[in-house]
Amino acid sequence: MAFGQPRIEYKTNAQMRSMHEAGLVLSRALDAAVAAAAPGRTTKDLDAVFAAVLKDAGATSNFLGYHGFPATICTSVNEEVVHGIPGGRVLQDGDILSIDGGAILNGWHSDSARTVIVGTVDPEDQRLSDVTEAAMWHGIAALATGKFIGDIGNAVDDYVTSVPGKALGILEDYVGHGIGSEMHMAPDVPNYRTNHRGPKIRPGLCLAIEPMLVRGGIETAVLEDDWTVVTTDGKRSCQWEHSVAVHDKGIWVLSAPDGGAAKLAPLGVVPVPIP
Numbered sequence: 001m002a003f004g005q006p007r008i009e010y011k012t013n014a015q016m017r018s019m020h021e022a023g024l025v026l027s028r029a030l031d032a033a034v035a036a037a038a039p040g041r042t043t044k045d046l047d048a049v050f051a052a053v054l055k056d057a058g059a060t061s062n063f064l065g066y067h068g069f070p071a072t073i074c075t076s077v078n079e080e081v082v083h084g085i086p087g088g089r090v091l092q093d094g095d096i097l098s099i100d101g102g103a104i105l106n107g108w109h110s111d112s113a114r115t116v117i118v119g120t121v122d123p124e125d126q127r128l129s130d131v132t133e134a135a136m137w138h139g140i141a142a143l144a145t146g147k148f149i150g151d152i153g154n155a156v157d158d159y160v161t162s163v164p165g166k167a168l169g170i171l172e173d174y175v176g177h178g179i180g181s182e183m184h185m186a187p188d189v190p191n192y193r194t195n196h197r198g199p200k201i202r203p204g205l206c207l208a209i210e211p212m213l214v215r216g217g218i219e220t221a222v223l224e225d226d227w228t229v230v231t232t233d234g235k236r237s238c239q240w241e242h243s244v245a246v247h248d249k250g251i252w253v254l255s256a257p258d259g260g261a262a263k264l265a266p267l268g269v270v271p272v273p274i275p
């Protein structure tokens, strides 16, 4: 895995503090988009709400125009896994919606995703979202306690497979990534156990950790719009994502207002503000 991978961009503390500023804007924009998600709203409505927060903050979108992507967020509904394009689709009661967005401030990128169920909640969808979110936090905690990038996927995989009840699938077609002066950078961050331990975790490393889980099989396909990824069995899917920094005193979740403190506490990890 170390061979043929582009060089990892290790950030200074000042650069990571700039990424934190971008992450805070992104967090507010996602708050607004999630709050606007309701039956009867279109996915394009949510894109406008998100874009307005970025504009007010003087931030720009790293999604808009990315390889021609036409919006500031990805809205992936039900069997859509990731990369759904906002448009005229009207959200229906009981839809499970993943909203993935990003922000650039002063040249530094942030990337984060949340899932929301609109209207009536199917307990199995809620379980899917809860387990995916918890899997993300287990992966983030592994950045604080682990030695190699591979420890993140191991932690996600171990957690998901330990959850009692009907098994959920971890997608393998899409992975997390390094982030910094660009949105998608080295290294890849698999959400599952592999034979590769990957690069060492060390200060200056910033990663987007983004497990994608499904209620059925993990096989996916891309729709004719060349973007929207769906499960081939039509079963529902879910994504949660945060951008996280490793510095010499600990880790800090860049796209969470509290640095991840509340969600990491039960996992025995105390995030430390970037010095």
Ligand code: MG
Pocket: 100, 101, 111, 112, 113, 210, 241
């Ligand atoms: Mg994302």
Ligand code: MG
Pocket: 111, 112, 176, 177, 208, 210, 241
């Ligand atoms: Mg990402």
